[in-house]
Amino acid sequence: MSATAIPASYTGRKLGSLRSERRWALWVAYASLIIACIIFLAPPFYMLVTSLKSSAEISNLSGNPWLVKAPTLENYIELINNPLFRGFFWNSIIITVCVVIISMVVSVLAAFALARMKFWGSQMLATGVFLTYLVPDTLLFIPLYQIVGGLGLLNSIWGLVLIYPTLTVPFCTWIMIGYFASIPKELDEAALIDGANWMQMLTKIFIPVALPGIIAATIFAFTVSWAAFVYPTAFVTTPDQMPLTIGVVSQLIRGDTFAWGQIMAGALMAALPPVVVYAFLMDYYIAGLTAGATKG
Amino acid sequence: MAADGTLVVAEARPAGHGRASTLQRFARRRSTIAFLMTLPLIAIIGGLVAYPAAYAMYLSTLNRRMTANIGLGNFEILLENDTFRAVIWQSCIFAIGAVVAKALIGFWLAHMLHAIPAKGQRKWRGMLLVPWVIPPALSTLGWWWMFDPSYSSINWILNIFAVPSVPWLGEPWWARISVIMVNVWYGSPFFMIMYLAALKSVPDQLYEAAAIDGATGWQGLRYVTLPMMQNIISITVLFSLIVTFANYDIVRVLTNGGPRDMTQVFASYAFQVGILSGNLPRGAAVSLFMFPVLAIFAYFILRGINRRNKEQM
Numbered sequence: 001m002s003a004t005a006i007p008a009s010y011t012g013r014k015l016g017s018l019r020s021e022r023r024w025a026l027w028v029a030y031a032s033l034i035i036a037c038i039i040f041l042a043p044p045f046y047m048l049v050t051s052l053k054s055s056a057e058i059s060n061l062s063g064n065p066w067l068v069k070a071p072t073l074e075n076y077i078e079l080i081n082n083p084l085f086r087g088f089f090w091n092s093i094i095i096t097v098c099v100v101i102i103s104m105v106v107s108v109l110a111a112f113a114l115a116r117m118k119f120w121g122s123q124m125l126a127t128g129v130f131l132t133y134l135v136p137d138t139l140l141f142i143p144l145y146q147i148v149g150g151l152g153l154l155n156s157i158w159g160l161v162l163i164y165p166t167l168t169v170p171f172c173t174w175i176m177i178g179y180f181a182s183i184p185k186e187l188d189e190a191a192l193i194d195g196a197n198w199m200q201m202l203t204k205i206f207i208p209v210a211l212p213g214i215i216a217a218t219i220f221a222f223t224v225s226w227a228a229f230v231y232p233t234a235f236v237t238t239p240d241q242m243p244l245t246i247g248v249v250s251q252l253i254r255g256d257t258f259a260w261g262q263i264m265a266g267a268l269m270a271a272l273p274p275v276v277v278y279a280f281l282m283d284y285y286i287a288g289l290t291a292g293a294t295k296g
Numbered sequence: 297m298a299a300d301g302t303l304v305v306a307e308a309r310p311a312g313h314g315r316a317s318t319l320q321r322f323a324r325r326r327s328t329i330a331f332l333m334t335l336p337l338i339a340i341i342g343g344l345v346a347y348p349a350a351y352a353m354y355l356s357t358l359n360r361r362m363t364a365n366i367g368l369g370n371f372e373i374l375l376e377n378d379t380f381r382a383v384i385w386q387s388c389i390f391a392i393g394a395v396v397a398k399a400l401i402g403f404w405l406a407h408m409l410h411a412i413p414a415k416g417q418r419k420w421r422g423m424l425l426v427p428w429v430i431p432p433a434l435s436t437l438g439w440w441w442m443f444d445p446s447y448s449s450i451n452w453i454l455n456i457f458a459v460p461s462v463p464w465l466g467e468p469w470w471a472r473i474s475v476i477m478v479n480v481w482y483g484s485p486f487f488m489i490m491y492l493a494a495l496k497s498v499p500d501q502l503y504e505a506a507a508i509d510g511a512t513g514w515q516g517l518r519y520v521t522l523p524m525m526q527n528i529i530s531i532t533v534l535f536s537l538i539v540t541f542a543n544y545d546i547v548r549v550l551t552n553g554g555p556r557d558m559t560q561v562f563a564s565y566a567f568q569v570g571i572l573s574g575n576l577p578r579g580a581a582v583s584l585f586m587f588p589v590l591a592i593f594a595y596f597i598l599r600g601i602n603r604r605n606k607e608q609m
Contacts, residue, residue, distance in 0.1 A: 025513075029408040033420050036405055040427050040481065046449055047438040058447070065449040110337035117330035125334060127598070132345050134535075134594045136542030138563035139587065142570045142580045143348035143355055166344045173337060198329055227431030229545045230563070234571050245433045249549055260441055267434040278429045282422055285429075289486070290493040 044268075051075050051265035058260050075265035085266060087240055088247035091157050092226060092270075095243055098161045099225040103168040104218055110169075111176030112202050116188065126177060133170035137230045140166075145234055155238045163231050168221040175220075175291040179213030180206055216288030219281060223274045244270040356581035360574075370581035379557050380565070380582070387561040387586075389472065391541040394479040398540075399533055401480065402487020409488065410495045421492070428485040436549040439478045440465075443550070468558035471551050475559050478546050483539075487532055494528040495521070527604050534597045538590050562586050 045066075050058060052071040063069070079085045113119075114126050144163055145154075153159030183206060191201045207214065232246040239251050248266040252259065278285050359366045374380045405424065409417055427435065442449050443464035451461040464474045498521060506516045522529075544563035547553065553560040553568060560568070562582060570579015 025411055029411040032404065032408040033412070033424070036401075036408075037420070037423050040424055040485070043435055043438040043442060043481070044426065044430060046442055047435075050441060061447070065447065065452050106336040106340065109333040113330040113333035117326050117333075119327040119330045122330070122334075125338070128341060129337070130598065130601070131594060132341050134538055134590070134597065135345060135349070136538060136563075136586075136590070138542045138544050138566065139583050139590070140345065140348045140352065142566065142576055142583060143352040144344070145571065146355065146576065147344075147348060147351070163344065165340050169337060169340050198326070223429070223431075227433070229431070229433040229548075230567075233544075233548065234567065245431055249433055249437065260444075260447075263437060264441065267437045271430045271434045274431065275426070275429055278425070279422075282418075282425075286421075286425070286489055286493075289489055 044271075047264040047268055051261055051268055053261050055259065055261060075259075075261040076269070079262060079266055079269065084239055084251060085247070088242055088244045088251075088270075091241060091247075092243040092245075095157050095160050095164065096222060096225045099164040099168060100218060100221045102161070102165050103172050103221040104214070106165065107169050107172035107176050107217065108202075108207065108214065111173050111180050112206055114173070115177045115180035117198075129170050129173050129177075132166070133174060137167060137228070141230050141234045144231070148235055154235055155241055156236075157241050157243070159235050160228075160232055160243065163235070164225045164228060167228060168224050171224075172217040172221055175217055175288065176210065176213055178291060179210040183209050212284060212287065213291075215281065215284045216291060219277060219285050220288045222277060223285075226274055352580045352584060355577050356584050358577040360577060362577060370578045371585075374578065374581055374585070379560070382557065383560045383562060383565045383582075384585070386472065386559060387541060390476060390479070390543070390559075390561055391537055394476045394483065394540050395533060395536050397476065397480045398483045398487050398536060399529070401484040402532075403491055403529075405484065405488040406491035406495055409492055421489070424488060425485045427482050428489075432482050433545045433549055435482065436478055436546050439474075439481075440550050443474055465551055466555060468555055471555055471559045475547055475550055478550060479540060479543065482546070483536060487536070490528060490532045491525065494525045498524045527600055527607075531597055531600045531604075534593045534600070538593050538597075541589060541593075542586060 049066060049068050052068045052073070052075075054070065054072050054074060057069060110129075114122055114129075148154055148159045148163065151159070151162075153162060187205055187209070188201055191205055196204065227245060228243075229245045229249075232243050233250075236242050236246065239247065242251065248263070248270050252263045252266050355362075356370055357365050357367055359369070409420055409424070412420070441447070445463065445466060448461065448464060450464070455461065463470055465471050502520050502524070503516055506520050511519065541561075542563055543561065544567065547559055547561055547564045548567070551559045553564050557565075562585060566579045566582035569582055570576050
């Protein structure tokens with residue numbers, strides 16, 4: 001992950017003919033990146049601008065829609081005072097915390113067993129874990145609808161807590177297997193000689209050594225369960241049990257007159273937690289993202 | 297891979313009298329412990345993935361009220377249905393169009409990012425990954441507002457350059473393009489970050505050697521970069537094909553399948569038939585149509601990853 005690769009430009013520096021070529025390449029690079037940044041950041045920027053406008057300013061067609069003349073926080077204040085919206089937030093928090101804890105406990109235990117203790121079928125199970133990761137949620141939401149309904153958990157956040165681990169556990173297990181497998185065997189031999197049992201080996205050696213992997217997996221589980229959309233859309237129809245994603249999409253849009261400022265404010269607030277996590281833990285986030293293909 | 301520590305210890309001291317038997321017992325117990333540790337995982341995979349998958353197949357053979365088994369009736373009805381044939385086409389157009397665009401943009405940006413001095417890369421990478429970080433259902437709401445027929449801020453920009461307004465979500469083909477655009481916007485950063493990680497793993501000596509042999513930049517790309525990244529490129533593309541093929545969020549928020557069901561993909565159509573119209577068996581049949589395609593992609597991904605593992609060992 002560390003950005004150590006020195007661009008090949010240093011080797012070309014000495015050769016005069018290559019110099020202008022290099023400079024030209026650098027200009028193209030910066031120009032592309034600037035254009036890409038503008039396009040990539042335009043939608044969130046426009047959401048922010050809209051969320052700061054009053055309804056009157058939004059419906060005013062004269063003037064530049066990308067600028068805000070009289071910024072106001074009324075959309076945000078209204079949403080924060082809306083018990084329904086606070087309920088969405090609260091539901092999302094409960095679901096995400098439960099799902100992250102469940103996924104991490106399940107996947108760390110399983111990854112430890114799969115990476116270190118060979119047993120009958122362990123290789124097959126590891127492959128199965130990866131295949132499960134490739135199963136998209138849209139393939140299974142209809143049978144799961146029946147199953148969750150049979151358990152009486154439709155229209156309940158606990159139904160979502162039950163189902164979300166299918167989205168998070170396979171990938172978390174997969175990257176934890178990669179991290180655990182990279183720990184040198186000498187460490188566990190030393191621990192075994194010192195008389196440690198398997199549980200001590202896991203908590204005293206594997207978890208501390210593989211902490212970056214655990215953080216990456218936790219971030220993954222967090223972002224996936226925060227952003228999950230298919231399952232809550234299918235399983236939850238009563239507003240008081242909705243998490244943020246479906247709550248903002250279905251409940252803030254009412255009738256023909258859309259309260260665009262409020263919808264955008266709601267979407268931005270709902271997107272804030274993953275963005276904050278990303279801003280502070282970018283390296284772990286990216287490590288988790290690329291682990292699927294570069295590790296394992 | 298996991299040559300286990302205990303076995304090594306046990307073999308190292310075959311003559312240890314009482315010790316060996318306890319170690320042996322330990323080793324025997326080890327598989328029990330391992331099984332217990334993986335039990336929650338097996339329960340989740342078995343109970344909430346494998347069982348529902350089998351159940352979906354059973355469900356798809358039932359009639360609407362789930363009272364009688366009609367065999368492949370649901371699949372036959374679907375294949376004769378014009379709307380569903382349009383869904384098949386739209387899913388393919390959507391997945392292939394979006395993945396090709398994402399792969400090209402991601403590849404280009406990764407190269408550009410790799411070309412600038414290393415100390416500035418972090419900042420750019422941080423900004424360019426933002427679309428991937430925002431939950432897609434929420435950022436699509438922003439796009440929806442940007443595509444609004446009367447207030448479209450994109451049309452406002454186009455009008456400045458004297459380009460007529462575009463009916464983004466009103467006309468079938470424009471709606472299809474809009475849906476792909478949003479998906480490309482959301483997914484390109486993922487490709488970029490994967491390719492960048494791969495680019496960084498190509499040793500610089502290879503480029504130096506190529507340069508000494510008189511290779512142009514293009515030849516360096518063709519004969520050094522692409523072969524070295526081949527595996528990652530194919531894994532990323534296949535993975536993204538699966539995710540894009542099964543995408544639901546963007547279509548649901550942006551067009552909800554409209555206009556006239558022209559942007560329905562498998563997932564959104566399955567949702568409409570299965571949950572909204574209450575015909576669960578037929579909805580299950582719609583999503584099962586995705587299964588063969590996904591299985592083929594998954595097979596090739598697995599092969600790519602195994603090959604990669606062998607190369608690394």
